[in-house]
Amino acid sequence: MNLPLGALLPGEDPRQSLRVRRFLLASTVYVLVIAFMGLYVRQGLLDFHEWRLTTLLIVLVNLALYVLLRSGRNERFADPSLTGIQMFVVCLIMGLTMYLLDGGRGGILLLFLVLLMFGVLRLNARQFTALGVFAVVCYGVAVTAVWQQRPAAFDAQVELLHLVALGTLAPCGGFFAGYVSGLRRRLRERQIDLQRAREEVHDLKVLDPLTGVSNRSAIIAFLGQERERADRLDQPLAVLLVDLYRFKRINREFGHRVGDQVLYETAQRLRGCIRDIDGLGRYGGEEFLLVLPDADVDEAGRVAARVADRIESRPMAGLPANYRQRCTVGVGLLAAADDDIWQVIERARSDAEARQTDPSR
Numbered sequence: 001m002n003l004p005l006g007a008l009l010p011g012e013d014p015r016q017s018l019r020v021r022r023f024l025l026a027s028t029v030y031v032l033v034i035a036f037m038g039l040y041v042r043q044g045l046l047d048f049h050e051w052r053l054t055t056l057l058i059v060l061v062n063l064a065l066y067v068l069l070r071s072g073r074n075e076r077f078a079d080p081s082l083t084g085i086q087m088f089v090v091c092l093i094m095g096l097t098m099y100l101l102d103g104g105r106g107g108i109l110l111l112f113l114v115l116l117m118f119g120v121l122r123l124n125a126r127q128f129t130a131l132g133v134f135a136v137v138c139y140g141v142a143v144t145a146v147w148q149q150r151p152a153a154f155d156a157q158v159e160l161l162h163l164v165a166l167g168t169l170a171p172c173g174g175f176f177a178g179y180v181s182g183l184r185r186r187l188r189e190r191q192i193d194l195q196r197a198r199e200e201v202h203d204l205k206v207l208d209p210l211t212g213v214s215n216r217s218a219i220i221a222f223l224g225q226e227r228e229r230a231d232r233l234d235q236p237l238a239v240l241l242v243d244l245y246r247f248k249r250i251n252r253e254f255g256h257r258v259g260d261q262v263l264y265e266t267a268q269r270l271r272g273c274i275r276d277i278d279g280l281g282r283y284g285g286e287e288f289l290l291v292l293p294d295a296d297v298d299e300a301g302r303v304a305a306r307v308a309d310r311i312e313s314r315p316m317a318g319l320p321a322n323y324r325q326r327c328t329v330g331v332g333l334l335a336a337a338d339d340d341i342w343q344v345i346e347r348a349r350s351d352a353e354a355r356q357t358d359p360s361r
Contacts, residue, residue: 013072016069020066020069022081029111030115034055036107037054037108040104046102050100054093054100057096061089065082065086079122081122083119084127087116091135091138094135096142098139098143103155109165123181124181128173128177128178129171129174132167132169132174135170136167140163147159210263211264213280214280215281216281219281219282220281226279226293235293236294237333237344238292238300238333240300240330241351241352242270242289242328243329243330244287250319250325254318257318261316263286266288266311269311272310273290274290278291290307297333301331311326330347330351330355331351332345332348333347
């Protein structure tokens, strides 16, 4: 029964899935190493029991790393990909294998170099250079042990060439690791820039650029959602239409820059009057719309009084100290199941106009 590849990969986290994919790809190279070492056994260059011991070691180490990756515990490490650990293990297993072989080390060495090149994907230039130096040390220790314990299996000229070839791994691999690391860094920067651009586009789509609160389309959409929710849950719904009284006079007497400051500060004061579940948006010009889910007529009246007090109690920035900006706050309620949002807004507008005519209301 074949085990599908999807069962080996964590599907809930794409980054974790990518790490496991890279690990499984490296594991296929280990399979080639084991198979290639089997040929060395047939050629009499490696003892069968030593091949079996090395194979068991490779399988156990890779199984432990896979369990660590698959369980998610690798997320606790500074490098969740465990690249440094895997490369360290590769060097140790390479050293052991080079020690056990009685000849032909160059063939197996090529496969280990392939495994080491996986470090280019995650390590920077300094880290990969250190890895290359460690690989040379492991190989050097292994062949030195062969020279001392099994001189017949040691060819100084060939091993020196192997060491020189392996020594080129550090500078060459370090160069490519630095290049790939730079690409990753630039890619992260581009991703951050792209995310910021998306957020800016989103803000332009839903926020009023002057006041920072929802624009007309966004607050109308929010009101529509709350209208449906109120009908579904049989809850009350209220809206407040806030109109800055004689606002055009400010633009005329003090300039549009001061008028913009007044609109901005009004929006900030309105923020302090509502709950987190409420909606606030600039409805148009000097009008602001507040959406109050699950608010009856009494609650809406209290919020309206608080709004008027916040706006009128102290002068706005840029205006003279003795100048008080006045406002009217109209209340509109969802009265019937077949009411639409425009009827609710129209009730708030009618109430605001009535309050302008009769401020005692």
